[in-house]
Amino acid sequence: MPGGNLTRDEARERARLVAVDTYRVALDLSGAKDLSAATFRSTSTISFSCAAPGASTFLDLIAPQVLSVTLNGESLDPAAVFADSRITLPSLQARNEVTVVAECAYSRTGEGLHRFVDPADGRVYLYTQFEPADSRRLYANFEQPDLKASFTFDISAPAGWHMSSNAAARSRLPVVEGAARWLFSPTERISTYLTVVVAGPYHVVRDHYARVLPDGTTLEIPLAALCRASLAEHFDAEAIFEVTKQGLDFFHEVFDYPYPFGKYDQAFVPEYNLGAMENPGCVTFTEDYVFRSKVTDASYEGRAGTILHEMAHMWFGDLVTMRWWDDLWLKESFADFMGTYAQVKATRWTNAWVTFANRRKAWAYRQDQLPTTHPVVASIDDLEDAKLNFDGITYAKGASVLKQLAAYVGEEPFLEGARRYFKRHAFGNTTLADLLAALEETSGRDLGAWSKAWLETDGVNTLALDRGAIVQSGAPGRLEARPHRIAVGTYAAADGGVARIGRAELDVTGTHTPIEVLPDAFTLINDEDLSYCKVYLDQEQLAWLEERLSSVRDPMARSLVWSSLWNMTRDGELPTTRFVGFVDRHAAGETEIAVLQSILAQTTAALDLYLAPGRRAAVADLAAATARRELAAAAPGSDHQLVWLGFTAATAVSEADFELLEDLLDGGTVLDGLTVDADKRWTLLRALAAAGRADDARLGAELAGDNTAAGHRHHAGCLAARPDQAAKAAAWRLVVDCGDQPNDLLRELLEGMAQADQTTLLEPFVEPYFAGLDRIWAERTIENARRIVSLGFPRLLVAPETLARADSWLSTGGHAPALRRLVAEARDDLARALRARAVG
Numbered sequence: 001m002p003g004g005n006l007t008r009d010e011a012r013e014r015a016r017l018v019a020v021d022t023y024r025v026a027l028d029l030s031g032a033k034d035l036s037a038a039t040f041r042s043t044s045t046i047s048f049s050c051a052a053p054g055a056s057t058f059l060d061l062i063a064p065q066v067l068s069v070t071l072n073g074e075s076l077d078p079a080a081v082f083a084d085s086r087i088t089l090p091s092l093q094a095r096n097e098v099t100v101v102a103e104c105a106y107s108r109t110g111e112g113l114h115r116f117v118d119p120a121d122g123r124v125y126l127y128t129q130f131e132p133a134d135s136r137r138l139y140a141n142f143e144q145p146d147l148k149a150s151f152t153f154d155i156s157a158p159a160g161w162h163m164s165s166n167a168a169a170r171s172r173l174p175v176v177e178g179a180a181r182w183l184f185s186p187t188e189r190i191s192t193y194l195t196v197v198v199a200g201p202y203h204v205v206r207d208h209y210a211r212v213l214p215d216g217t218t219l220e221i222p223l224a225a226l227c228r229a230s231l232a233e234h235f236d237a238e239a240i241f242e243v244t245k246q247g248l249d250f251f252h253e254v255f256d257y258p259y260p261f262g263k264y265d266q267a268f269v270p271e272y273n274l275g276a277m278e279n280p281g282c283v284t285f286t287e288d289y290v291f292r293s294k295v296t297d298a299s300y301e302g303r304a305g306t307i308l309h310e311m312a313h314m315w316f317g318d319l320v321t322m323r324w325w326d327d328l329w330l331k332e333s334f335a336d337f338m339g340t341y342a343q344v345k346a347t348r349w350t351n352a353w354v355t356f357a358n359r360r361k362a363w364a365y366r367q368d369q370l371p372t373t374h375p376v377v378a379s380i381d382d383l384e385d386a387k388l389n390f391d392g393i394t395y396a397k398g399a400s401v402l403k404q405l406a407a408y409v410g411e412e413p414f415l416e417g418a419r420r421y422f423k424r425h426a427f428g429n430t431t432l433a434d435l436l437a438a439l440e441e442t443s444g445r446d447l448g449a450w451s452k453a454w455l456e457t458d459g460v461n462t463l464a465l466d467r468g469a470i471v472q473s474g475a476p477g478r479l480e481a482r483p484h485r486i487a488v489g490t491y492a493a494a495d496g497g498v499a500r501i502g503r504a505e506l507d508v509t510g511t512h513t514p515i516e517v518l519p520d521a522f523t524l525i526n527d528e529d530l531s532y533c534k535v536y537l538d539q540e541q542l543a544w545l546e547e548r549l550s551s552v553r554d555p556m557a558r559s560l561v562w563s564s565l566w567n568m569t570r571d572g573e574l575p576t577t578r579f580v581g582f583v584d585r586h587a588a589g590e591t592e593i594a595v596l597q598s599i600l601a602q603t604t605a606a607l608d609l610y611l612a613p614g615r616r617a618a619v620a621d622l623a624a625a626t627a628r629r630e631l632a633a634a635a636p637g638s639d640h641q642l643v644w645l646g647f648t649a650a651t652a653v654s655e656a657d658f659e660l661l662e663d664l665l666d667g668g669t670v671l672d673g674l675t676v677d678a679d680k681r682w683t684l685l686r687a688l689a690a691a692g693r694a695d696d697a698r699l700g701a702e703l704a705g706d707n708t709a710a711g712h713r714h715h716a717g718c719l720a721a722r723p724d725q726a727a728k729a730a731a732w733r734l735v736v737d738c739g740d741q742p743n744d745l746l747r748e749l750l751e752g753m754a755q756a757d758q759t760t761l762l763e764p765f766v767e768p769y770f771a772g773l774d775r776i777w778a779e780r781t782i783e784n785a786r787r788i789v790s791l792g793f794p795r796l797l798v799a800p801e802t803l804a805r806a807d808s809w810l811s812t813g814g815h816a817p818a819l820r821r822l823v824a825e826a827r828d829d830l831a832r833a834l835r836a837r838a839v840g
């Protein structure tokens with residue numbers, strides 16, 4: 001559908017022609033509980049001006065049927081004007097009003113208006129998700145970020161439901177025939193992708209935030225937190241409100257611009273495609289953040305980071321919005337940076353930069369080494385391009401370089417630049433140049449060269465120590481050297497641990513920068529994580545760390561070393577056997593739980609992908625032994641105990657390992673402080689199912705005892721994990737032949753299928769995968785298709801034949817560019833695994 005894939009040129013032209021005043025959007029969702037009804041009535045009335053009377057333009061709408069189009073009092077024939085996801089508006093006047101009445105479809109893929117039935121109680125829930133361009137699945141509109149307008153929603157829905165949108169409800173009309181009607185206040189001027197509807201029998205908890213502003217007035221912000229009724233018993237709304245208030249305090253202090261959108265709702269919704277979305281006044285989150293089983297503090301840290309990221313968007317993204325998706329990074333990098341910054345300054349997670357250094361940056365480094373990487377400031381030609389750029393570059397690399405920028409120009413000038421930018425562009429749209437202009441004014445620096453090196457060229461550089469110098473290199477064909485401001489730490493044994501005994505800060509500009517290196521000490525390049533780079537360790541450093549890594553007291557230093565070890569393993573510079581050796585000796589000493597979780601996830605990936613087959617058995621045995629030893633040794637009730645339990649399930653290989661899992665499940669083995677609750681039971685069962693130790697009847701019985709949304713997902717994943725050709729075929733059919741499926745379920749099925757020791761069972765799916773790619777891309781929604789393409793790729797068949805098959809697909813023409821990009825990325829991961837296996 002080329003009409004659905006709006007281009008930048010078309011958007012530019014339309015913005016030149018059209019300025020939008022208001023939308024009035026009436027939705028009739030009163031029949032939503034009737035699942036046989038696939039659609040709902042949507043009426044959109046738009047008032048707008050046209051700079052060139054007589055010209056024509058178009059509205060965007062993805063809908064099964066348009067019932068009527070009325071432009072300036074004249075009725076247009078829908079069959080004549082509605083085609084290819086667009087409605088043509090001919091012969092515009094200087095002032096125009098258009099009304100479109102359409103039947104729009106409920107979604108099952110989380111794009112547009114998603115409808116979900118709770119298996120636990122049969123209740124129906126709705127919510128919307130639009131970025132970058134799915135509000136046109138809810139109502140006809142001009143779907144581009146720079147055509148802002150004020151929106152007034154008028155929504156009918158079953159009586160007894162809760163209803164949220166961006167603005168507060170102005171009035172609620174009496175119930176007629178079982179339906180209530182909510183009239184909302186007009187919103188501030190916002191972009192279409194930021195509008196929102198959350199409707200259903202949600203459990204709602206309320207609170208309140210107030211603050212005296214510098215002018216003496218009091219800003220009142222009503223707060224609400226929502227989740228499904230069946231999750232209410234697990235909903236810790238107080239903890240969510242605590243972070244929310246810390247964030248509101250903090251952002252008011254640093255931004256000096258009062259929160260502009262009235263109330264602040266936070267809705268935790270089912271089958272959500274991403275972490276969260278910053279709709280002004282009503283943020284939506286994945287309900288994975290409602291913890292029904294015990295989780296580690298890393299999960300609470302992650303949730304707080306997301307709450308603060310979305311809140312930063314209220315100013316950066318919602319109040320001031322990028323003109324087009326080229327500058328998507330402007331809001332995402334800024335929110336990612338500010339979210340972590342606020343977490344460190346305003347919450348109990350004062351080590352959030354350590355987690356950032358290890359996790360967020362791993363995401364960026366991976367993405368930045370793919371053949372499809374791009375500069376932070378990307379050229380986004382159309383909406384399909386935009387969709388794929390919600391990636392590790394846009395979020396994590398962008399945030400890393402903003403962190404670097406704040407250090408470079410100074411924190412205060414950086415924040416003052418942001419304050420000016422908000423005031424200057426409030427309710428408007430901007431590009432990178434507008435932000436740089438504000439920052440140059442407040443810092444007095446020319447940021448042109450910095451922007452060129454960090455925002456406008458791609459790739460990551462590597463720094464390494466070599467005979468008294470820091471040597472910088474880049475990947476072939478990329479920038480060989482960038483200017484880094486870094487810290488270098490010197491670490492030595494002291495008082496039974498390892499402490500930093502020296503620190504220097506210096507500029508690394510070229511390929512060769514001499515530094516002073518002390519003997520019998522460890523020199524950490526990029527200490528404190530000031531710059532964005534990979535750091536390689538030499539043999540002497542590795543040997544030193546093998547003895548002492550977990551004795552290093554500073555968590556940031558340890559986290560950076562782990563990051564180096566992982567990057568070297570991925571790059572084939574460190575044998576996987578040696579990486580697992582580090583894990584065996586030092587992982588248990590890692591105090592930062594988020595870092596430990598990421599180290600163990602990396603270990604599992606390395607075991608699956610990077611080990612030469614001849615070495616696999618011995619190294620897998622070592623990992624399993626490490627897991628069991630540390631599970632037994634972990635403090636009762638600790639986060640470490642939970643993490644090692646997960647790793648024990650992930651690495652189980654021997655009869656004794658599986659017996660332990662069985663005993664933990666049936667209560668035969670009891671570990672002090674450990675409750676094997678619902679999600680942990682499924683974790684153990686998944687490992688047993690993959691080993692052929694849990695049959696249909698047993699998995700069915702478990703589901704009967706956990707008839708919840710999560711239970712159904714886990715059950716599907718366990719069925720797919722069984723070492724059985726029929727089980728694999730059944731999962732594959734559900735993925736490719738059953739129309740649009742919820743993305744949570746697709747993920748579960750594809751991840752369940754992919755078991756590293758079942759490669760023979762996976763071989764029959766290689767041909768159908770490549771043969772079906774173009775059809776899947778054409779027929780499925782993009783969120784659906786991208787999961788199938790990425791997770792369905794035969795990544796575990798690490799062999800030259802798989803690589804050749806991928807290359808032959810890539811060498812043929814006619815594939816959609818965004819699809820080609822995803823396959824090229826998966827192909828690159830496979831080539832990387834082959835290289836890593838060679839060093840093993």
Ligand SMILES: [Zn+2]
Nearest residue numbers: 309313332335
């Ligand atoms: Zn964001």
